[in-house]
Amino acid sequence: MPDLQCTYLCPIRASSTDGAAIEEFAQYWRFLAEQGCEVLVVDGSPEPVFSRHAAAWTHCRHIAVDNKYTYLNGKVNGVMTGVNAASHDKIIIADDDIRYTASDLRRMTEDLEGYDVVKPQNYFGLVPWWSRIDSARMLINRAVVPEGDYPGTNGVRKSIFEKAGPYDGDVLFENEEMIRHFRNHDARFRYATDFFIRRMPPTLDKWLEQRPRQAYEDFAMKKKTTLFASLLPAHLLLGVFGKRKFLGLLALATSAVAVGLALRGRRNGAQKCIPARYALYAPLWVLERSINVHVALYWRFVKGGCPYTNVVIRKGTGDAWKVQSKKAA
Template structure:
């Protein structure tokens, strides 16, 4: 398959401290290079950067971040890619995202009517326990609207028009989406476009728990609902039937998310059973996130980030609209 002109470019913002998956990533990029331009903006330490340059296919454009340093380093990589892009659109993907060629073509088609496209990630089988656990979160998000994936496709013109987006926000994907909307751009939620994601290590999964809960500081209604979970669990602890009802409601909601928009293609029949466990985790984690907020922000790469993401209204005002 070849893309019809114009084609998007593929942008991978990278910053690794461990090259355990380098060989597999290089093979994936080699497959992509035959069909679209690939840019890797690599903020890794010098030794790893050199190893990446040697391992990546010659067709990969490999460079250092050139945009002024952001507190959220990924944003520096993305904005460098936007500045360097020679295509009208970019598929921005984390290092664990794995597109197939038909999925790339579908993204290209959707960009014909959108400024930003938001697909759906999933973990392919076999799933480690923590991927099953996190799938519970994914299904609940789908039940109430859409999940936040590790990949987006965006027209470069809209981000150039806004001067990029804030590099001081923890939830950088939400910040990008809101910036596009604040600029009058159109977002397409492709809940039926399922893009595989390689499960993280158990250590990385555990390290992300509070940080992901902190993202909800940017979503007041969701935050209020999650803050109520712990009091509800404490109240229900002396009423086992109530806990059973709450667990059943969580599984039923997650099952609805699994069935929405063809989700049964990629989410297994037992996926919804993990939703109550994730809710217990979030019931605790969101209060820890509030603690970090009161202390000035969540720890991130040697600094603290207080803002999860700015509101559309705040961004619109900052753009002078």
């Protein structure tokens, strides 16, 4: 059995037992262990779900969230618990919908030899129509953000956690908050925009739930939020005042730019795992975000924040983004 000298850390929480999901995870934990990983699952599930997981998941270290961590974003509590408990300096932090292959694990651990943080990319395996829309979003991010899209997994050294200290866990966009926190502490970064890890698509209900939340997370990106907040009113005004010619031109131009950016995002390896036809879903993502940015604004000004499990989180992003903004200014 290989010894990768790494900890695979997965924070997880389930509100109810799902026999098929529990078995699928059990097989995945076993696969990771067979590849030489220490598999560490930090479980924030309530009883009796936690006990059911503990009985079924015998190929991992299954532990509870340390109650000394009380961040509003429960995933951060799981990450901090797991980092403290990890036996290795090389840690692969992954959401519960991420699926590594043996070659992915080898590459991640090899990249962590020379870097403190390795940020790969994601792609969807089985792809229902809503995940094709999300695939177009990934491609557009890859086209406009030099560091690439925002993945649900990162490779991180435990030593950089010890150097940088805890990051802001009272935010929605916790993965990128962690990344920017480490960047502020001079971590050595590898933006692996040619390294793709498979992600399982969410259910339709879960995907719909995530739409306004992702729009809320983007509030720190003021230009992006302003652009999407203005698109729908601009189209509606042109329709109301009978400027149908201009309405059609604006819709056509918006769609063409979206598709063009998505196609541009397929470079550097993305063309191997994201088909070109998914770029045609880019206008649907622009429409979706143009609607949900207004839902997110409603949450912000009427509810005081974004509903998240049993709490309301006001901050999409936190302290690390503020430092980055000051540096840029």
